[in-house]
Amino acid sequence: MASTIAATRMTFALDCPDAVALAEFYAALLGWRVDRDPTDDGWVEVHPPIADAGASRLAFQQVSNYRAPEWPDGPTPQQAHLDFSVPDLDGAAAVAVGLGAVRHSVQPSETGNWVVFSDPAGHLFCLCRHSD
Structure with a gap:
């Protein structure tokens, strides 16, 4: 039995009211690039500028009735x-x-x-x- 899942990439996904807009915010903040399916605005990813199959990335999932977290x-x-x-x-x-x-x-x-x-x-x- 394997001791790890042997993940090849990590994607951190955030729910949000507008996936395209939030992806564009993080792409601009980090100098990364938006990667999206033009027919689906419900899931948008942001990738580092250097192509690396194992690189971490961010994803944004559009949800209805989104409520922003309140902190602390x-x-x-x-x-x-x-x-x-x-x-x-x-x-x-x-x-x-x-x-x-x-x-x-x-x-x-x-x-x-x-x-x-x-x-x-x-x-x-x-x-x-x-x-x-």
């Missing part, structure tokens, strides 16, 4: 979030806000080494100061 407390919990390590935290934060992210009112980092944002659909993500 609320009836719709966070459930998941994304962390992106960046070499220039202030510069990356400015880019994120310029693309439509909102700096969250709750910032638990006591050192300022990471900042919490909400994407245009309300999902949380953190920009983290890159450290080796």
Whole structure:
């Protein structure tokens, strides 16, 4: 019996009200590319710029009656979030806000080494100061 599932690729999927719009937000934020079936706006993927069959990717699944997570407390919990390590935290934060992210009112980092944002659909993500 195998001790792992031997996955060849990891896709992290987020539910959202508009899969195309949220995919375009993350593609612009990360410098990745949108990959979509033009006949299906309900599932859209964002891939890294370098073609690598095993690379991680993001996917966005359009759902009706979407409710944004509420953090840190609320009836719709966070459930998941994304962390992106960046070499220039202030510069990356400015880019994120310029693309439509909102700096969250709750910032638990006591050192300022990471900042919490909400994407245009309300999902949380953190920009983290890159450290080796």
